Amino acid sequence: MARLVIVSNRVPAPKVKGAASAGGLAVALQSFVEPGTLWFGWSGRVAERTSTRPRTVDGDGVTYATIDLGAEDYDRFYVGFANSSLWPLLHFRLGLMRYRREDFEGYLAVNAAFAAALMPLLREDDLVWVHDYHLIPLATALRALGFKGRIGFFLHIPFVPPSVLEALPPARGVMEALCDYDVVGFQTRTHLQDFLDCARRFNGFAVEGEEVVTRGRRVRAIADPIGIDAAGFARIAARSAGTAYIQRVRESLVGRALAISAERLDYSKGLPNRFEGFARLLSRFPQHQRRVSMLQIAARSREDVAEYQALRRELDRLAGDINGRFSGFDWVPLRYMTQTVARTKLAGLFRIARIGLVTPLRDGMNLVAKEFVAAQDPADPGVLILSRFAGAAEELTEALLVNPYDPDEIAEAMDAALEMPLEERQQRHAALRRAVFEVTSARYCNVFVDALAA
Template sequence: MSKTIIVSNRLPIKIIEEGDGYALQPSEGGLATGLASIHAQGKNNWIGWPGVFLNDPKQTTYFTSALRERRLIPIFLDDEEIKGFYEGFSNEVLWPIFHYMPNYAVYDLHNWETYVKVNERFRDLILAQAEPDDTIWIHDYQLLLLPGLIRSALPDASIGFFQHIPFPSQELFRLIPWRKELLEGMLGADLLGFHTFDDVRHFISSATRLTATNNNSNKLEVDGRTVFVEPFPMGIDSNRFAALSSDEHVLKRVAELKLNFGEQKIILSIDRLDYSKGILQRLEAFALFLLENPAFHKQVTLYMVVVPSRDTVPQYRELKDQIDRLVGNINAQYGSYDWYPVAYFYHGYPVAEIAALYNMADVCLVTPMRDGMNLVSKEYIASRNDETGVLILSEMAGAANELIDALIVNPNNVHDIRDALLFALNMPIPEMKRRMKSMRAIVFKFNVQHWATLFMNRLEEIKTVQSTTKARLVGTTIETQIIDQYKHAASRLLLLDYDGTLVGFQDDIDKASPDDQLYRLLDTLEADINNHLVIISGRKHSTLEQWFHNKPYSLIAEHGVWTKEPGGEWRLKSGLSNAWKGEVSALMESFADRTPGAFVEEKSFSLAWHYRKVQRDLGPLRAHELIDSLRDYSAAYGLQLLDGDKVVEIRSAEVNKGRATLDILHENRYDFILSIGDDRTDEDTFQALPATACTIKVGTEVSAARFYLKQQRDVRILLQKLAT
């Protein structure tokens, strides 16, 4: 029976020091909660670090056994590995870059080498557990190399990866010296998940610019394998927080807090100590609010909880000092003997106390400078069973894309936050309830269990699609069948596209001329008396004439406008008109003039706008604009638009490769038909041929062809086997 292997930096249960020994303690956090239902199923297990390195072998053996009984498989990292892998590369390179704080990044080669080593250790532990049908779900920025490492060892594995922090724009990501290795590691997954569509867009941009990867919408083609990149906004265990809000002990604590603060309005702020959380800007905005709104003095308190984190690191220690000073200044300037504007607490709290704070607060202020999702905002909403309370949320948090009824602010704009505070504190109850009700519906529907189930179901769908596609790949079995049919056929038709099929693409279209090896291969195929070899191309007839004028092949040029039989003359298809060319040519030239690298190719009865040399992303953008502009001409003149591989072509609707193919079939009968092509124009050929024909698409796109080959060079290998 197959299982799911969850892999994360930390296990959901950690080993902690207790007295003179150690003990197991559950880890708090959204990931542990979200994956609990997945982990509980069948024989699924979870691999991760238990939070401590045990020097005593007996202790290591004991806790390894205790954790494995719960299907938790620990990887014990020593102090040097934690320093280089986690504190070093993960938090001194990836964390600041991914949170748009590049000035905090420290590029240390030793830390990178340790990061690689620890990812390899995770791989080895996974390989010791994994069986052929298992699914492997890897989590977060500490393990970016792991999907690729597993893919190399298990090519057919089902691998998912989810990133819990933002993914930066490619301009920032490319600052990392080891950017390509990180991308190649991530691309080992079948499904890459992020919190927001912006993160998806940024990842695809980096992958296509920094690696040899092509994309089609949210699908990336990697070594003949399709990688899907999609957003999966993470939720929380909303029912848990709703239940806590009705708990007797929590309600008692809420009453105590309200008694302590009397009639004051409470603004709640909860964060881990980190420069990405916008704590200083939040305090500055609150100070500005107090300066400009003296009527709220003694009427409002900012209840600020900062959870300690890495305060031995210089930047974090400095941030802690700045917070301390700013809180002191605000309380000194605006406070009095019976009121402190900021109630500041520097320590963590158990979840029951957090739930009480959520229920006590009139306003929750969540203003990170950059955040993957931010679950505090969702926890606050889930806790408000009476549908009161106001959420002020940074537009830089992933949650802002879902919680649109919050007061959305720019965390860098203290005036924006000040205005939101004033609006929140004066918000009428009906509006407050309307906003909160809408947000609660979202938080309860898209909870953490929904997130986990959605991701796993999507990964299963993708593997099903991949397995269906794989069945059509021309592997050993299908190749043997094709060769056997070829050998036993008395009359054969070979329909071969040119660019992208017989030769690879060139930036300069005039450089894609046949090489000596191709001439010899085609000559050998044509020399067989049972073969009828046809080169069917979108190229100009003058170009094919130049390349094959002395060859005994049948030639079809410009998708069927021109045809030539061996020893004969070029024949033009009748009934075609060029009346449209002048207007359309002027339009296409205008697009070429403002797109460096683009050019227009004129054929007898078609025009092609090529963008092979255009900057990546700009070419497809201009091509889509051009297609929109050409639609009116297409309708007016009865023309057909083709969006090909780095080319937009417009031509008479009476001409296509399918019609040219039907003309050939009308004149002859064949025992065996082989058709190979690589782009959309070849689909007309595939569709025109009988179901028994051997149709092959070059590439992995969805196609009417029965089979596919991964790359252009595989075409020559197959043809060579047929020839010999």
């Protein structure tokens, strides 16, 4: 049986595998990674120069191999092209995109360094599964070194239509790199169709059904929505709800409803719009004042990127303004924290929340929405308010779907959720729960690896 090789920008440390700090990818893959698997990527360390030999650690039969990045490579590859060009572009934020040719050259160079460090570890029959936008050119680099095995790529964030992709100067090069894979996976049918439409736009690409043919290669495109271990997360949530930590949170609410949001501090998540939506709930629907508290968890990330620094300052200002306008001596309406919260505690917080607010401006999938659904008590469930521009909206149609650019629509959905009778909440939750328990992390992994092996 062929060995599975996972390649991602970051690699989870064996001792925290599946913990919150491991990231959404590690959580999604943890039930699929088996003894014998090799997981390769960046160590997270910035050194004087980029490593040429990987450092390996074994844990539970899985080999974790990592390399360090040199400071200049980190700036050009990670801060530069990956997160200042590709990330905003693929989230439809052209006004935030910054492109420099030297950053793109650094992006290609780091992918070549990844390939050179990985190549000695590969066997000819390995199935190589590459994850996310940081590593789009990795197949090209591996092919150049002579690897002839199967290589698949999965994009965890959105893809864009041709009119948006063409704003990126090396757009054609990105498409050619994607077509050096055997299978390319997307979160939704919409993202898949956008990829095929982009291929049609460039000369030298032919689209045949859901395959793209170019330069003598054929790549199969699939839609494979990522899921969670819904049953496992539901068990964690039920246990966590009885802990002293959650009990302290309950007591601090003093009988008020809890509206919760949790994600990285990122401009794609629609956080300023969400804060403004909560403020409009309190001003337009004053009956909810002192009856609801909002908890926003926004773990800091990419703090060396200027746009993230500006976002944090804006959120600090908005949170202070909301609490200054509405709070009383015994009620702070908005609780805003930028620390990371352990996944077990987060599950318990979801369990006791009346509203889950998941309103990104654009998202590939959004697993928080699925975790919120899985965590709920079916007898007395909370209500999910979900952006129609999150990939999860294609599956979770019984959520209250909103346009995240409209704070008044967010406010109206929160009012509807707070007033919703128990019977309707149960009916909506039952449908959402079926969807979340059907499209699991194990199904996601099996679908992709089966396609790659075929």
